[in-house]
Each structure stands twice: as structure tokens, then as C-alpha cells.
Amino acid sequence: MNYKTLRLPLWGLSIIALLIGAWGAYERITVGHESTAYGSYVVWGLGVAMYLYFVELAAGAHLFATMEFISGYKPFLRLYRLALAVALAAIVGGLLNIWSDLGRPERFWEVYLRPNPNSVMAFMVWAYTLFIVVLLAQMLIEFRPEWMRALGKTYSSQTQMRDRKILRILMILSVPMVIAFSGGVGALFGVQGARPYWHVGMYPVAFIVTALVSGAGMMTFLAAFFIPDHDEEHQGLMSALRRLLAIFLVAEGLFVFADYSISLYGALPPNVAAIRQVLTGQYWWAFWIIQVLIGMVIPFVIAVTPGLGRNTVLTGLAGILVVFGFVAVRINVVLPALTVPEIEALRTAFADPRLGFTYFPSVGEWALAIGITGVVATLFLLAYERLPLLKTEVA
């Protein structure tokens, strides 16, 4: 199975997602936040979860773009342009999710004009901006041979050497930057002393690990189905990706286990209530089936079982299962903390649908999230078909 087989279903799904998203966007523009299911207590919903998801995917993909530089393992170069394209599409998706989630989206520029230096959120916006600038610079240099030739200019080996040096500098700059913004998202939640479920010192590190798992999942999927040459080097690449996927999944599992077990043992009531909601609450299946079984256990078994792992199709499927399952990871970060009242008696203090502590996304929210996912997929597919993503001349 390769891209030729997947092309039609992938484009079909993307176009359906875009159509659904067009309705969701129309509804959000015309009805505003009235069409959402969250309220004044569960104040963040699917939009924020999807923002986290795509931002971490962008960070993870970008770290894989620099994997050859970090590890010195040449086969990773095959992923370089693919990873840059995923990072760009995903960061666009992440920012679209959070922008559409703002109550006054037309004022987003206020963060640039009057940022609060004490706010992690302001820091994050500046970090994303810097990331996008560096990412675009990397792409501009990486694709320079192609666009120079398209303009009828020659691309000399001297220019190539110079560009390679610039690209290496950008890579060096981008690694701590990506770690900062990926961990920064964790800090955005971790600094919240009012919410014990979020107030975890290791959250920034855990978020970096999640980014790496998401990135590894996506790169494994792309390497399996989007790189046509299944030669010896490709086998080596798949083997390395499998190992990395397994290692990152173990690290992710350890973080989740450490966080939940220590919190349960500590027995701080709001924290215990939030974790119980994840483990045994109404949406227990989102944790046990989507996050743990589909997103972690099955891919891990495929990655570490030699008989299964050598099968490229199965390994690719393991990658996409991680990509899918980790949506639940993000939902299980955002929602549980908000569904526990900060003062228990508030549950019944004022009868209003927006002042409750339960949440399930509205049709409009699903439509918008699906649509933005469609935008990300379409951007990547267009890049894959229109740009030479399967080689690298500069890096």
C-alpha cells in the first residue's frame, strides 16, 4: 500500500471535512459562541483541545525535521521536507482552532500591541510567531534550489554551501525554540494554581514528550505510505521510527501513570474528582479505548513485536493510530479540570445551561474542528503533490 492507493480516500475525506467545516465556520460567524456547548464554568472545549493537539503535532514534526541534525542518522533526511510541511500545516491548524475560539477574534492583534509580560499565553503567542518565522525561513532556504530554477536562475554549489550553513544555524535555533513553545503550552496549564489537575510541575516536560509521540506517529505514517522508495535505507528509517515511537510511548505512559497515581495517592479532592472523571466517568472510553488502547497500546505492540514491526503497512497504521488516539490525550488534559467545581455548591447555585459542569461538544464545534483538520490535511496534501517533499538538496 502506498500513496497512490490512499490518494483518493485521503482527498475525499479532506474535501468532506472541508465541507463540514464550511458549515461550522458559517455557524460560528453568524451565531457566534451561542452555538457552542461549553459555558461559563466549563469554559474551554473542543476548540482548545484541538489547538493543543495541532500545536504539539507541529512541535513534534519540527523536532523530527531536525532529527538527522541531532542524531547524525542520515535516513532521517528523507523526512526533512515532509516534517517541515506537517509542522507548517499543523501550526496553521492549531492557530485556526484557537483564533476561532476567541470571544473577540478580531482583536487577536492586541497580543502584539499590548502584551502582558506576566502571561504565559502572551509568551506563547510570541513563541508561535517566532516559530512560524523560523519555519518559513527554513522552508524558503530548503526549497531555494527549486524556486531559483523556476525563476530561470542557477543554483551554484557555493550558494548551496552557504544555505546549508544558514539552515544548520536555523536548526540550532529552532530546537530550543520548539522545546520552549511545546513546553510553554504545558506551562500555560501548569501555572494554574486554582486547578490542581493542571497544577503539575512536570507538565511542560510531559507536553514535550506528547509532542514527540505525536510527531513520531505522524512521521511513521508518512514514512510508510508517502515515501515510495522502500529500499534498504527506508527499512532503516522505519526501524528507527519504530524504536523512537516505542520509546516515546513508554515515556508518555510513564508521565500519565506518575501524574495520575501520585495525584490519587495525594487525595486532594478536586484532583481526585478530575482523575476519576477521566478513568471512570461518563467518557471513560475516551481515555481507556481511544487514548490508551488505540493511541498507545496497539501502536506499542506493533512497534515492539518484530514480526509485526517489519511490516511497513502495519507500522504505518501504528503511526496513524497514535495520531488519532492523541486527540483524546488533549481532550483529557483540557476538560477534566474544568468539570470539577472550584466550590462544590456552585453546581446548584444558579440554574442556567451555561452554568453547569458537564460538557459534550456541540454539532457546530465538531464541524469546525473537523473542518480545521480538513484544512491541515488539504494543506499537507497540496504541498505533497505540488512541492518536491521527498528529497532534500540543502539540508
Added chain:
Amino acid sequence: MPVTTEKLVEFIVSGAPVGTPEDPLLRMQQDLKRALKKPLEQRRWIMAIDLRKCVGCSACTIACVAENKLPPGVVYRPVMDEEIGTYPNVTRRFLPRPCMQCDEPPCVNVCPVQATFKRADGIVVINYDDCIGCRYCITACPYNARTFDFGGFYSKGTPAQGPSIIGQVKTIAYEKADSFEYGKAWPRGQGSSPVGNVRKCTFCSHRLNAGMLPACTTTCIGRATFFGDANDAGSLVSELIGSTRMIRLKEEMGTEPKVYYLI
């Protein structure tokens, strides 16, 4: 003692015979007048709520909704109702929860655009013209004291025309009436701010500027809510918070709330 017109008005307002202890509302009104003569930074507004006097009527909640024209999903001062004990030894406790106007407000630090801040007199406010509606401040508040304006109307989905005052035709005009928070008219119905903004109690700062006590304080039928300047040693609230009955919610959070409860 001669009965002056002023004393007669006091009698009508307070219901207390002339010469009896002054009604708390009248005293707080005098306290307020004194405080307003001082510069803003020398005032320190606080609220004290006597839980033994609160009967859980929610008049303060409704007065607040009416005063600030609060839409669905937005409430500044819910009254929490808890049942305590096991039958037959049971009782109910009512606990109104306005914004605590924390001296160390966690909501202020997180705002990415400096749209929410603590004024010189200690009231935590939101600049509706700057708020981007990210709702980060709501998640940071340990008291769930901030809410989001979704732009809704209570009359949405009700019959267009009903008997008497029921029905959208009659009620929508009331719902679309301007809110005068922060001393400015905020028209409703055109999607403009505060729709899409975070909203919160400001101790009715627009009323204070006009020399009036907060709506919840004047409406309290049990005289359970007290308001005034803590920097004025002679004010009623200053006397009350010196009591051993005084507690504050979630002291352990280090937020230094300026709403005190007398238990």
C-alpha cells in the same frame, strides 16, 4: 428630640423608630460618602456578608442581574445553598459568592493583553474594549467568579407574543437595554462588547461613582451584606471584619480576598 424631615426620611427608609440604632444601610451610605471624598488610591473597598443573617432569598443575585443587565450564562453573585447535617439534625447554609476582588488576583497575571487589572481602590475590573475573550482568566480564578458573555437572550425561544409581560416582543426591549457597567452605556443586540468578553462583579463600581451602594447590598432583605471602606476605621465594615466570626474563602490560595464572611 425634634423630628426633622431628614429623620422622618430615615424612619421611612429604615423602618426604625427615630432614636433607635441606625439602620446599617444608612450608616453604610454615610461611610460611602466619606470614602468618596478621599482620593481613589486611599479607598479600600471590602464587603462583609453575615451568613447568620442570609436567608437565601437570592434577592442580591436578581438585583445584580437587573442592575448589570446580565444575559444567560453570566452571573456575578450566585447564592450557594448547602444542606448540612443528617436528619433530624439538619440545616441549610446560604453563601453568596460575589467576586472576591482579591488583593493578589490570579486572574490579572494570566490575561495576555492586560485587559483585566486591579484599580487603585482594589476593585478588579475588565476593559471590555481590550478583552479578546480567551477566557484564560476564568480558568485562573479559584472562586469561579468570572463568567463569559455568549451573547444570548433569556427570551430566545419564547413565544413572540404572550399574555401580559411574557413573550419576546415585550421582553426583548428590556434585554436589549444598555448596561451601564464602568459608567458607560453598553448597547446590546449588535454583537458588540461585552458580548464575547469575560464579565465579572465590580462591586457595582458605576454605582459607587454615583454615590450609591452596590445593588446587592441595598437589596439584601436581611441586612446581611455590608460594604464600605476598610481604610476608614470608623466604617461599619471595618468594625465587622475585626470579629472572631470572620473568615475568607480559600485563604490558602494566597489571593487575599476582600470579601469577608461572618459565620
